[in-house]
Every structure is written in C-alpha cells, then in structure tokens.
Amino acid sequence: MNRLFWRFAALVLLAITLATGAIYITFSLLFGDPLEEMARRQAAGQIFLLEQYIDQAGADEWLPRLNKVREVSAASFELEPLAALLPRLSARQRQQLLDGDIIIDAGGKGFYRRVDRDGNRYIGSEAELIHASHLPINIAQALGMEAIRFALIALFLLLPIGWWTQRHWRGLLSLSRMTDAFGQGDLAARACGHLPSSIAPLAERFNQMADRISELLEARRDLLRSVSHELRTPIARMEFSLELLRDQPGTELPGVQRRLQAMDEDVEELKTLVNELLTLTQLDHPSALPAQLLALAPLLESCTPPPATARYSRTLTADLGEIHGQGRLLARAIHNLLGNAAKYAHAEFALSAFRDGERIYIHVDDDGPGVPASARARVFEPFVRLEREQDHASNGFGLGLAICAKAIQLHGGSVTISDSPLGGARFSIVLESALNTTDRRH
Structure with a gap:
C-alpha cells in the first residue's frame, strides 16, 4: 500500500479513537459510566428477580423468598452491613445507595442495594444491604463487541479511502517521475494525461x-x-x-x-x-557523447596541469579500477580543476584519488586563497568569477568550472568545494561505480 493511504489510515484510526474517548467521557458525565450500564443490562435478570419477585413479598415472606432464590439461582444473594460498604463508595454512589438505587460493581460481577430504608422487611433491615454476586456480567465480551464495531467502522471507512488514495498515489508517482526526469536533463519529459481530476x-x-x-x-x-x-x-x-x-x-x-x-x-x-x-x-546533449569502460588511474595520470611555478604532486591508490564514461570529457573536467589550482596555488597543489566501496573520490587541493563558503555554489555557474583585488590569476571567462560540473554530472557524480588540508581550496569529485553510472545515464 502507498504512504498516502497509511497516513489517511492513521488519521482515521486516530480520529475514531479520539471520538470514542470523547463519547465515553461525555456519556459518563451526563448519564453515568457506560461500562456500568453494560453491566446493568447483563444483570437485568437478577435485578428483575429482586425487584419483581423478592420485593413483592410481604414482611413475613421477604426472607423466605430470598432463601428460595438462593437455592435455585447460580447467583449469590447475601445480606451485609450498610456501614461497611459506604466508605468504599464515591459520594455520588453513596447517595444513590442511600436513596435505594442499585449500585453496579462491574469488576466484582455484582451489585448492591439497600434492603429498605424503613426497616419494614425485618428488624434492622434499614441498616443492611443485599449484595448480589457471581452474576453473568462479562465486561470483556462487551468491550470485544465494541472493538468489533470499531474495526468494522474503520474498515468501511478505509476501503473507499484506500481506493481513492491508490489512484492519487499513482498519479503523484507519475508526476514525481516526470519532475525527476526533467530535473536530470530530459527536457521532453511531461506528465501523462490519464491522471485523477484533482491532480x-x-x-x-x-x-x-x-x-x-x-x-x-x-x-x-x-x-x-x-x-x-x-x-x-x-x-x-x-x-x-x-x-x-x-x-x-x-x-x-x-x-x-x-x-x-x-x-x-x-x-x-x-x-x-x-x-x-x-x-x-x-554538454547539453549527453546522448551525443559516447561512453566506454575507462581505467581511471591511467586517465588521471594523463591529466597534466599547465606550466606553473607551484609544485605539483599526485597520489593515486592502486584499487581505482574502471568506470563507465567518456574519457575525453572526464579528462577535460580534471584538467580544468588542475588548471584552476595551478593558477591560485602559492607553493603547491595536488591531485589525489581513492576508492571507498562503490564510490571513487578525486580531490584537487591547493594552498591558495581558497573559495569563500558563500560563493562555493556560484562558482560552478557559467561566467561567474570571484572578485579579488589585485588578483593576477583572476583572468578567464568563468566557464572552466561550469564545464567541469556539467561533465561530472553527466557521469552520475558530483563536485563540491571545501577547505583544503594545504590551506586553500579542495575540489572534490565523487563518482559512483560503473554499473550505477550506466544506470543513471541510460
């Protein structure tokens, strides 16, 4: 399933859960605990037996009828002191019990009620209550039924949402693929016409x-x-x-x-x-540039910097391997970076390369004035040159780094600028493995 559906599903389930909690709290404040009402319905038979059979007997027959019910009923009916229960009740329940109402004990699967308030059943009956226990109260079953109701409501809400989001998700994916292709240089990429009306x-x-x-x-x-x-x-x-x-x-x-x-x-x-x-x-037409399998080390060794007063050094590891690309174009990018380093270096500049897993890292360092952090993104734009007072090396057209960045991008890599260990600027090229480069180009 798509992420859009799961987000909608999470919102729907959260909304139903919050609504259920709000309903429970509202009903509890207005009408009493809904769980007690469930327990009361489940104990309706025993309540009916107490009120319509036992209580209908006269004063002399009340206790005998209670004993008869005790003999035939699976429930237990016991007489207990009223004063022993009152401290365990809330103020509302205490008042209800004193008024003669039935107090449900859902957890104990029973209920309490005063025998009477006037002592007419038997001597001292006004100070006692009847405790019914072992009643067929099953709150777990009632909660299970509510959970099933919750699940069915969620299911019938999520089915149309799933159908709706699936169509929109496919449309969004199509639109995303189009924008990715367009951003990678496929200017002919367009969104297809068979999309949901909202997209x-x-x-x-x-x-x-x-x-x-x-x-x-x-x-x-x-x-x-x-x-x-x-x-x-x-x-x-x-x-x-x-x-x-x-x-x-x-x-x-x-x-x-x-x-x-x-x-x-x-x-x-x-x-x-x-x-x-x-x-x-x-470089705006990469399809016209044929690619081939290149041994990277010989290619880098062939890239020589222009004549410069600064000392040049090169460090290449033995495991550079091969990449899939256009040799002349990649060599041009490296040559442009070396030329740039040679112009700005005071005493030395260097080329280094190593492999780390599927990636190849190529660094060009110099000990020149460096590139300010605020200008490191702009220098790769065409015709952009840094303004430096009395800078003898600032000649050029601002195209060398732009060509370098475009060439590396066509090889599926990236070029960035950071501070060099030599004290100047470090231009870092990251190239993916030959297989990944092939996938990106084709």
Whole structure:
C-alpha cells in the first residue's frame, strides 16, 4: 500500500479513537459510566428477580423468598452491613445507595442495594444491604463487541479511502517521475494525461512550466551556438589580417611587434572563449557523447596541469579500477580543476584519488586563497568569477568550472568545494561505480 493511504489510515484510526474517548467521557458525565450500564443490562435478570419477585413479598415472606432464590439461582444473594460498604463508595454512589438505587460493581460481577430504608422487611433491615454476586456480567465480551464495531467502522471507512488514495498515489508517482526526469536533463519529459481530476490541474501547470523552461533553455543554447559560430568568422579574418600586417614595412619595429603580439593574444583569448562556449553547449546533449569502460588511474595520470611555478604532486591508490564514461570529457573536467589550482596555488597543489566501496573520490587541493563558503555554489555557474583585488590569476571567462560540473554530472557524480588540508581550496569529485553510472545515464 502507498504512504498516502497509511497516513489517511492513521488519521482515521486516530480520529475514531479520539471520538470514542470523547463519547465515553461525555456519556459518563451526563448519564453515568457506560461500562456500568453494560453491566446493568447483563444483570437485568437478577435485578428483575429482586425487584419483581423478592420485593413483592410481604414482611413475613421477604426472607423466605430470598432463601428460595438462593437455592435455585447460580447467583449469590447475601445480606451485609450498610456501614461497611459506604466508605468504599464515591459520594455520588453513596447517595444513590442511600436513596435505594442499585449500585453496579462491574469488576466484582455484582451489585448492591439497600434492603429498605424503613426497616419494614425485618428488624434492622434499614441498616443492611443485599449484595448480589457471581452474576453473568462479562465486561470483556462487551468491550470485544465494541472493538468489533470499531474495526468494522474503520474498515468501511478505509476501503473507499484506500481506493481513492491508490489512484492519487499513482498519479503523484507519475508526476514525481516526470519532475525527476526533467530535473536530470530530459527536457521532453511531461506528465501523462490519464491522471485523477484533482491532480490533473497540477500536472497541467507542471507541463506548462516545463514547456516554458524548455523554450528558455533551447533559446539560450541556440544563442550560445549561434554566437560561437558567428564569432569564428570575424576571428578568422582578424588572424588573416594580422598575418598580412606582419608583412608590411615597419612592422619590425619593437613597439609595433609588441602591439602585434598583444593582438595575437587577444585573438587567442577570443578563440578560447568560443571553444569553451561550444563545449558548454555540447554538454547539453549527453546522448551525443559516447561512453566506454575507462581505467581511471591511467586517465588521471594523463591529466597534466599547465606550466606553473607551484609544485605539483599526485597520489593515486592502486584499487581505482574502471568506470563507465567518456574519457575525453572526464579528462577535460580534471584538467580544468588542475588548471584552476595551478593558477591560485602559492607553493603547491595536488591531485589525489581513492576508492571507498562503490564510490571513487578525486580531490584537487591547493594552498591558495581558497573559495569563500558563500560563493562555493556560484562558482560552478557559467561566467561567474570571484572578485579579488589585485588578483593576477583572476583572468578567464568563468566557464572552466561550469564545464567541469556539467561533465561530472553527466557521469552520475558530483563536485563540491571545501577547505583544503594545504590551506586553500579542495575540489572534490565523487563518482559512483560503473554499473550505477550506466544506470543513471541510460
């Protein structure tokens, strides 16, 4: 059964239990203890015998009739002093007994009543009471009947609730699967049309939201692709013009050479930006990236950082094994992290990897300024760069970490930032086993 049903069932059972308790307390305050009333009904035969047979006898016949009843009845009728019972009764019961009413003793399976108030039965009868015991009072049976009634009411309430919640639970699961698929990048995922009427409006809103998000993301991708491709033409013309310019007279002068070198660097920067944009847009279509079985240790050993003044070290355990993924893409993600560490490291940065059960952990540490905790989520967004005063390493476009995060996500893993043992930032990649990665991708 679904969780929605069990929650409804718990609420229904709780409501019935509270209602039963409230009814019992209300009836007790207004009409007396309902358990005593049950016992009174079960002892109705003996009460009738006392009131309609024994009490109907005259003064001389009252005791003989009582003795006759004692001989033939399974119940016991004994005469006891009134004063011995009064201290054990509540004020209400004491007053009822003194008024001549019957006091039920459900636990003792009996009842009490004064013989009379005037002493007309026999001498001293006003100071005695008759105690009937061993009566056919069975409160457990009465409570069992109430429990059966409780169970039947709950059953007939829960059956329609179960049918109703099952339909809605299936609809909610369908909607949940759709949102999970959409959140994992399947922009074509939509809620099906065969849903309960109460969920259908919500599903329609989800579909409308998904359509709008898909349109916005597709427009963003189209813009990035178009801009990237359109930029290649003027960049190529700029490169061609620079080559022609070098052949012109006067370009051998030192000042002109410096200007030409600066322009070459700007063109290379633009080409890098275009390539990064194209890479980022390609990652939005993971189906176009073929996956294969990769030996992780050789892949990490092939990832070399760019030239840097800081010392680089690498520590890989021997049990890294294999993962299922796209080698070039995973190597690009590691290379981006190493490049980032090389830029910000003061004296050293390091790459380490180890396996823990089904998971593989890859750490890139540096001893640089680190990443503030408030900015650790934002740095993985495209075009986000930290603002640092007089930071010579803050150049770039803010796309490297975005590409890294997207690439790791496509491999079913995650990348986070924390404080490094070296004193700077630690970028941690967690990859699941090859089987789990395959399941997530397909």
